[in-house]
Every structure is written in C-alpha cells, then in structure tokens.
Amino acid sequence: MLVLLFILIGTAPLMYRWHRHPTIFVITPTYSRPNQMPELVRLCTVLNTAGNVHWIVVEDAVTKNRALTRFLDDCGLPYTHLSAPTSPYKRHVRGTNQRNEALHWLRKSFQLTGQSGVVYFADDDNTYHPDLFDEMRTLKRGATWPVGMIAASNWEGCITNPNDRSKISDFWTNWEPNRKFPIDMAGFAVNLNVVLEYPNALFDDTTIGRQEGLILLRLGFKNGYELEPKADGCRKILVWHTKSANQDVQVIGPATIMNML
Amino acid sequence: MLVLLFILIGTAPLMYRWHRHPTIFVITPTYSRPNQMPELVRLCTVLNTAGNVHWIVVEDAVTKNRALTRFLDDCGLPYTHLSAPTSPYKRHVRGTNQRNEALHWLRKSFQLTGQSGVVYFADDDNTYHPDLFDEMRTLKRGATWPVGMIAASNWEGCITNPNDRSKISDFWTNWEPNRKFPIDMAGFAVNLNVVLEYPNALFDDTTIGRQEGLILLRLGFKNGYELEPKADGCRKILVWHTKSANQDVQVIGPATIMNML
Numbered sequence: 262m263l264v265l266l267f268i269l270i271g272t273a274p275l276m277y278r279w280h281r282h283p284t285i286f287v288i289t290p291t292y293s294r295p296n297q298m299p300e301l302v303r304l305c306t307v308l309n310t311a312g313n314v315h316w317i318v319v320e321d322a323v324t325k326n327r328a329l330t331r332f333l334d335d336c337g338l339p340y341t342h343l344s345a346p347t348s349p350y351k352r353h354v355r356g357t358n359q360r361n362e363a364l365h366w367l368r369k370s371f372q373l374t375g376q377s378g379v380v381y382f383a384d385d386d387n388t389y390h391p392d393l394f395d396e397m398r399t400l401k402r403g404a405t406w407p408v409g410m411i412a413a414s415n416w417e418g419c420i421t422n423p424n425d426r427s428k429i430s431d432f433w434t435n436w437e438p439n440r441k442f443p444i445d446m447a448g449f450a451v452n453l454n455v456v457l458e459y460p461n462a463l464f465d466d467t468t469i470g471r472q473e474g475l476i477l478l479r480l481g482f483k484n485g486y487e488l489e490p491k492a493d494g495c496r497k498i499l500v501w502h503t504k505s506a507n508q509d510v511q512v513i514g515p516a517t518i519m520n521m522l
Numbered sequence: 523m524l525v526l527l528f529i530l531i532g533t534a535p536l537m538y539r540w541h542r543h544p545t546i547f548v549i550t551p552t553y554s555r556p557n558q559m560p561e562l563v564r565l566c567t568v569l570n571t572a573g574n575v576h577w578i579v580v581e582d583a584v585t586k587n588r589a590l591t592r593f594l595d596d597c598g599l600p601y602t603h604l605s606a607p608t609s610p611y612k613r614h615v616r617g618t619n620q621r622n623e624a625l626h627w628l629r630k631s632f633q634l635t636g637q638s639g640v641v642y643f644a645d646d647d648n649t650y651h652p653d654l655f656d657e658m659r660t661l662k663r664g665a666t667w668p669v670g671m672i673a674a675s676n677w678e679g680c681i682t683n684p685n686d687r688s689k690i691s692d693f694w695t696n697w698e699p700n701r702k703f704p705i706d707m708a709g710f711a712v713n714l715n716v717v718l719e720y721p722n723a724l725f726d727d728t729t730i731g732r733q734e735g736l737i738l739l740r741l742g743f744k745n746g747y748e749l750e751p752k753a754d755g756c757r758k759i760l761v762w763h764t765k766s767a768n769q770d771v772q773v774i775g776p777a778t779i780m781n782m783l
Contacts, residue, residue: 302651306568306652388561390567410771413772413773415771415782433776493780503767510671513676514678517681
C-alpha cells in the first residue's frame with residue numbers, strides 16, 4: 262500500500278500532463294522532401310511530451326502517402342491525416358490550402374459538439390519547447406508569445422509592461438512594424454470556439470507575408486494588442502523559426518530500410 | 523485502493539521507461555551560435571523521452587557559459603557541463619577535444635565503481651528517434667545501426683542477412699566504402715566498460731573523416747562487422763544526420779527576453 266502511494270505521488274505530475282485540458286489541435290502542413298521524416302519525428306516527440314494533443318497533418322498532395330499514415334500510426338498521438346494540393350500557380354503562398362483543409366475538418370467535426378480546444382498552426386520545420394503547449398492551453402480567445410530567430414533578428418513578438426505583465430504594451434519586429442498583427446504563424450493560437458464562431462474565416466492564397474494578420478482579422482480580432490500575452494509576459498522564447506539545410510541526397514541506398522517516408 | 527491500482531497499471535510502462543537500465547551517457551559537443559538553443563531544446567526533449575540518460579554537454583570554450591548551465595538545470599536530466607576549447611589550428615576536426623574531455627570525465631568518475639552504462643556521441647544538430655536509445659541500451663560491447671541522409675545518400679550503415687538478422691553481412695556507404703568502420707559518429711555506441719578497459723583510447727585531432735573508425739580500433743574492435751546490429755537488424759532509420767540552415771540574425775531585438783543562451 263505504501264509502495265503504491267509512493268508510486269502514485271511520483272507519477273502524479275505526469276498523469277496530470279497526459280490528461281491536461283483542453284485538447285490542442287496542432288495543424289501541420291507538410292510535403293515530401295528528404296528532411297520530411299526527421300522533421301516530423303522531432304515534432305511527434307515534442308507533441309507526445311506536451312500531452313493531450315490531436316495532430317492534424319495535411320499533406321500538400323492529391324492523395325495521402327501510405328508511409329506517412331504508418332508513421333502517424335507509430336507516433337502514438339490521436340491524429341487526422343488529410344491531403345490538399347497547392348495549385349502550381351500558388352507556390353508562393355504554400356501552406357494555405359492545407360491549413361484551410363484542417364479548418365474545414367475542425368468545423369465539420371466539432372460544430373455544436375461542445376468540444377473544448379485550442380487551435381495552433383505548427384509548421385514541421387520549427388522548433389518547439391514542450392512548455393509552449395502549457396502556455397497556449399490556458400488562453401481564453403487568442404494568445405501570442407515571442408518567436409526566436411526570425412526576420413533577420415534574434416526574436417520577434419510581444420512585449421509587456423513591467424508593471425502589468427497581463428497586457429501587451431508593444432511589439433518588436435524587424436519586418437513591417439506597422440502591421441496590425443506583427444506576429445509569425447508560430448506565435449499565436451486561438452480557441453476552437455473562435456474557429457467555430459467564424460465559420461467563413463479562411464487563409465487566402467494571394468497575400469504574401471500577412472497571412473497571420475488576415476486570419477486573425479477574419480476570426481474577429483482587431484489588432485495584436487487584443488491577444489493575451491503568454492510565455493511569462495512575453496519574456497521567454499519557447500518556439501524558434503528554425504530551417505533545415507537542404508540535404509544533398511543524390512544517391513539512393515539499397516532498399517533494406519523499412520521505415521522510409 | 524482500486525483507483526490506485528488502475529493508476530499503477532496505467533503508469534507502469536512509463537515507470538519502466540524512467541528506470542531503464544543501464545544509464546546512457548550521451549556526449550554532446552556544442553558551441554555558441556544562433557541555432558544553439560533550439561537545437562539543444564530538441565535534444566533535451568528527446569533525451570527526456572528516452573529515460574535514464576546522463577547528458578554530458580561539452581562546450582567548445584575556455585570557460586562554461588552560465589546561461590547554458592541554467593538551460594541544463596531547466597532541462598530536467600542528470601547532466602555534467604564541461605568545457606574544452608578547440609585549438610584555432612584544429613578547426614577542421616572540431617569536436618575532438620570536447621569528446622575527449624567527456625571520456626576523461628567518465629574514466630575519472632566511474633573507474634572501479636561498477637557503474638553500468640552505454641556511451642553515445644550525439645551531436646546537437648542531428649535528429650534522434652526516441653526508440654534509438656532503447657536499441658543501444660541492450661548492447662554487450664558495441665553496436666551499430668543505419669543513419670539517414672548522409673554522404674549524399676538517403677542512408678548509410680549496416681545490412682544484415684535475411685536468414686540471420688543478428689549478424690552484419692555488409693555495409694552501405696557512398697563515401698570511402700573500404701573503411702574498416704564505414705560508420706558515422708551518430709551510428710554507434712559502446713559499453714562504458716569498454717571505455718574503462720581501454721583508458722588511453724581517445725579521439726585524435728589530425729585525421730579528417732575517420733574519427734569513428736580510429737576510436738573504435740583504439741577501443742579494441744577490429745572492424746565494423748564485430749559490432750552488434752541494432753534497429754531491427756539494421757532495417758530502421760532511427761537517427762538522421764540533419765543540418766540546420768545558418769540563421770540570418772543581424773538585428774538584436776530589445777533585451778526583454780530572459781531565456782536567451
């Protein structure tokens with residue numbers, strides 16, 4: 262009995278992490294390339310650590326890759342595997358059709374269900390600290406936090422006043438500082454209810470570099486200051502806009518490996 | 523009582539992972555650069571998932587960076603933070619002095635202690651699948667497995683015969699196939715006992731591109747075929763030789779962020 266009690270006390274923090282509410286719906290557009298599998302492995306690892314994540318992976322393809330389905334089965338998270346191709350004329354706004362496909366799926370699946378959730382757009386090449394997901398899980402309507410290494414700067418995002426860490430007082434960005442939402446795709450999340458309240462809010466496939474502001478406007482936010490500051494009053498970097506070097510994979514090794522994407 | 527029992531059953535697999543034996547001593551050389559923190563965050567995340575890892579982080583520097591010590595404190599793993607600079611004349615074999623410093627520390631700390639362990643050299647820019655650590659934990663003297671995306675090929679490493687998956691029958695590599703150990707630094711691990719049995723085995727700082735074979739020879743292995751094949755008889759890629767694109771960080775944002783390295 263005493264042993265049981267010790268084990269219970271020891272595992273309580275983890276039990277708590279598994280059963281955290283609400284669910285975070287992580288939307289990840291992806292496409293076939295040499296770096297795809299390692300990048301998805303890293304994301305799978307941190308999403309498992311985050312606890313209570315539903316992963317919506319949307320391939321930029323006409324049909325779903327079966328090897329990717331097997332990879333998602335093995336990852337161990339609840340997931341939804343979708344596909345939506347990008348038009349060859351719209352390659353400059355890659356990701357749009359995939360994120361919209363995920364929004365359609367959320368609205369179709371959860372309208373009128375009362376499901377509580379948070380929606381986050383997480384590209385597969387960024388780097389996420391596990392604590393980021395704890396931060397966004399407590400948002401009311403929408404929240405933001407700083408992002409590391411972006412727009413030729415070491416960071417970008419919200420700043421709070423030392424006297425009131427619950428209000429955004431300023432934004433730092435090295436690129437188009439007059440944007441209403443000077444925020445990267447990795448730097449915000451919204452309540453699932455907001456996505457359901459504004460059923461026509463979608464990403465557009467024409468505007469370059471302002472996708473984040475456009476979707477937030479369409480979801481009813483007027484500007485970045487309406488978002489709740491997270492990550493210790495915007496004082497921590499918990500996500501980095503990393504990029505992988507293109508890998509030189511000219512030679513294909515013998516087909517003895519089973520888990521290739 | 524019944525609730526306790528259910529919780530115990532539910533958490534048993536995780537309890538098992540935490541207390542896995544033996545300890546894996548993961549040796550990571552690192553140096554200051556914009557990508558350093560996100561890459562260490564990713565490695566911290568997967569090493570926590572692996573369970574029972576002792577992380578030996580060796581900075582390429584004369585003195586240890588205090589911010590890195592704080593980062594290691596927060597990571598939650600047992601760790602040892604060391605520093606050893608690379609000579610300006612030896613930059614072409616970066617990592618050597620740092621890996622040797624870790625080997626010295628292991629020999630100083632565990633000679634005659636009976637500590638069981640596995641030693642693995644894990645650079646901070648590669649990508650590791652959590653299952654990789656389960657594979658190496660069961661090795662007897664030394665083991666190897668394939669590595670993804672390396673030497674201009676999609677993979678490199680051992681091959682086993684379909685009739686006997688416990689013996690290496692061949693190696694695939696696109697670079698110097700006549701090496702006695704056609705193996706990348708990320709593609710092998712050895713028993714701590716072997717490191718202690720050969721106290722003079724160190725990396726050298728003159729030979730380029732054959733560091734892995736040289737250290738394995740000095741640790742008493744004659745060639746790659748003496749190593750135990752892991753990762754389902756060399757049929758799975760559980761580690762990738764990824765590289766991060768150099769980030770363009772010319773502009774330093776305001777000093778409102780606390781967790782910068």
